[in-house]
Amino acid sequence: MAEKRLTVNQNEVPIYDIVFEDSFLPLKEELLKLHSENRKICIITETRVAPLYLEEVKKAIEPACKTVCSFLFEAGEENKNLDTVSDLYEFLIQNQFDRKDLLLALGGGVTGDLTGFGAATYLRGIDFIQVPTTLLAQVDSSIGGKTGVDFRAYKNMVGAFHMPKLVYMNMEVLKTLPEREFNCGLGEIIKHGLIKDKAYLDYIEEQKEEIKNKNPEVLKELIYGSCVIKKGVVERDPKEQGERAMLNFGHTLGHAIEKKMNFELLHGECVALGCMAALFISCKMGNISKEECEKYCSLIRWFGYPSLPRDISAREIVAITKLDKKMEHGVVKFIVLKELGEAQIVKTVTDDMMEEAILTLIS
Ligand code: GLY
Numbered sequence: 093m094a095e096k097r098l099t100v101n102q103n104e105v106p107i108y109d110i111v112f113e114d115s116f117l118p119l120k121e122e123l124l125k126l127h128s129e130n131r132k133i134c135i136i137t138e139t140r141v142a143p144l145y146l147e148e149v150k151k152a153i154e155p156a157c158k159t160v161c162s163f164l165f166e167a168g169e170e171n172k173n174l175d176t177v178s179d180l181y182e183f184l185i186q187n188q189f190d191r192k193d194l195l196l197a198l199g200g201g202v203t204g205d206l207t208g209f210g211a212a213t214y215l216r217g218i219d220f221i222q223v224p225t226t227l228l229a230q231v232d233s234s235i236g237g238k239t240g241v242d243f244r245a246y247k248n249m250v251g252a253f254h255m256p257k258l259v260y261m262n263m264e265v266l267k268t269l270p271e272r273e274f275n276c277g278l279g280e281i282i283k284h285g286l287i288k289d290k291a292y293l294d295y296i297e298e299q300k301e302e303i304k305n306k307n308p309e310v311l312k313e314l315i316y317g318s319c320v321i322k323k324g325v326v327e328r329d330p331k332e333q334g335e336r337a338m339l340n341f342g343h344t345l346g347h348a349i350e351k352k353m354n355f356e357l358l359h360g361e362c363v364a365l366g367c368m369a370a371l372f373i374s375c376k377m378g379n380i381s382k383e384e385c386e387k388y389c390s391l392i393r394w395f396g397y398p399s400l401p402r403d404i405s406a407r408e409i410v411a412i413t414k415l416d417k418k419m420e421h422g423v424v425k426f427i428v429l430k431e432l433g434e435a436q437i438v439k440t441v442t443d444d445m446m447e448e449a450i451l452t453l454i455s
Contacts, residue, residue: 094316100235100255100323102330110235110259110319112312116145116152119223119260123156123194126219126257132189133157136180136207137198138167141225144268149198149223157194161187165206169355172202172241174250180210191215194257200226200273201233201359205248208239212254221258225265227277228360231284231318234259236326236336246415247347253331263312271396276360278303278395279342281314283367284321286388287341290433292317297391304395338435341427342367345446348412349400349453357398364397369449373441374429376448384432389452399455406450410443 098110111122123133133153137146142164150160163183165176197207197220204222211220222234240251266274285293295317296303302310322339329336346366350359357365368389375385413424426441 094312098316098319098323101327102255107255108257108259110261110323112261112263112316114263116149116223116262119149119152119262120156122258122260123153123221126194126221128153128157128194130192131157132159132161132187132193133196134184134187134189134193135160135162135196135198136165136203136210137162138165138171138203140167141199141203145198145225145265149196153196167202169202169242169359172206174241174243176206177210177213177241180206181214184210184214189214189218191218193218195220196223197221197234197256198223198225200224200229204229204234205238205240205251208237208254208256209241209251212239212252217254219257220254221260222256223260223262225262226269226273227266227315228273228280229277230261230315231277232280232322232339234261235319235322237330245351247351255330261315263308263315266306266308266311272358272361274306275364275395275397276358279360279364279367279392279397281318282388282392282395283339283341283363284318286367286371286429286432287338287427287435288321288325288433289317292321293388293432300391300394337425337437338427341429341435342370344413344416344424344426345369345409345450347416348409349450351412352404352409353400361397364392364395365400365453368392368453369446370426370428372449372452373426373445376445377428377438377440380429380432388432400450400453402454404450404454406447407443409450410446413446 096112099106195207195211197204211218224230224234237253237255239254240248243249299310342363346362350362371385374380423439425437427435430436
């Protein structure tokens with residue numbers, strides 16, 4: 093049975109809690125634990141999430157702080173950039189936010205990354221909390237303090253590590269989450285199983301019907317399970333000196349596909365495609381069997397991700413991987429499976445292997 097709280101520690105010191113609830117109301121008590129009563133809070137959210145949850149969250153937290161205001165930006169990855177951050181700085185200055193005040197990210201990965209970056213840099217760093225409203229943000233991007241924005245064509249190229257003071261999840265938000273967004277989170281969840289925990293992967297396989305039907309109890313177990321995995325990784329390697337890089341499984345080709353498709357596919361969809369490609373490459377390297385590769389590619393496909401169009405150039409996607417920040421001395425650091433439930437970094441994946449893997453993703 094999933095618990096209602098996890099604590100992320102650093103060197104055995106508690107840093108922040110991840111809280112699992114079924115409404116926004118207990119957010120007030122969580123904020124008071126952060127001594128919010130004399131602090132201003134700015135809720136940062138985007139145009140798709142605001143009509144759904146902004147007023148509800150405002151109402152829930154008003155009794156717990158000095159004042160609440162909100163900063164709204166246009167939804168979409170294309171707005172995760174320095175222009176939006178500049179607008180945010182301007183807004184915070186106009187509203188006289190100081191170092192004691194607090195930012196609250198209400199939304200998915202774009203909102204969390206952008207708010208976190210604003211918090212890391214405004215007045216050389218102020219506190220922020222994550223209130224993720226997508227499955228992907230709940231299981232992945234809201235945890236671990238990676239913040240940042242895209243710079244021109246380069247994804248997440250400008251950023252900082254800045255830990256949130258709280259990650260607060262209201263599980264009810266999943267009820268309004270569009271199907272494609274839901275699948276984006278599942279891609280990251282399957283990734284967690286592939287790279288870290290074979291038993292968790294078996295659980296996903298066993299429960300796939302319930303997951304597709306969005307059985308709330310199964311989803312809670314799943315989100316909790318993924319948060320346990322992510323928490324463990326970021327506690328052991330907060331600044332990606334080693335183990336944390338394994339979370340980039342599926343991301344090298346995933347990011348390149350995302351760019352090549354002009355962001356028409358969502359980030360999590362591209363990661364799911366990237367995971368299938370990475371499974372194929374792991375199989376080619378002899379690390380997993382053909383049956384294992386087929387089994388987990390089928391599992392990913394079963395949840396219903398788009399394929400790549402027939403006329404896409406695999407070679408151009410490979411060329412884009414060279415612009416990725418996961419390069420070291422001009423060589424792509426590629427994450428493959430060493431076996432199911434364990435990943436490793438290799439620098440021996442050739443362009444031909446990547447091209448062959450991309451071709452398997454074309455419909
Ligand atoms: N999303 C990958 C990481 O947090 O390291």
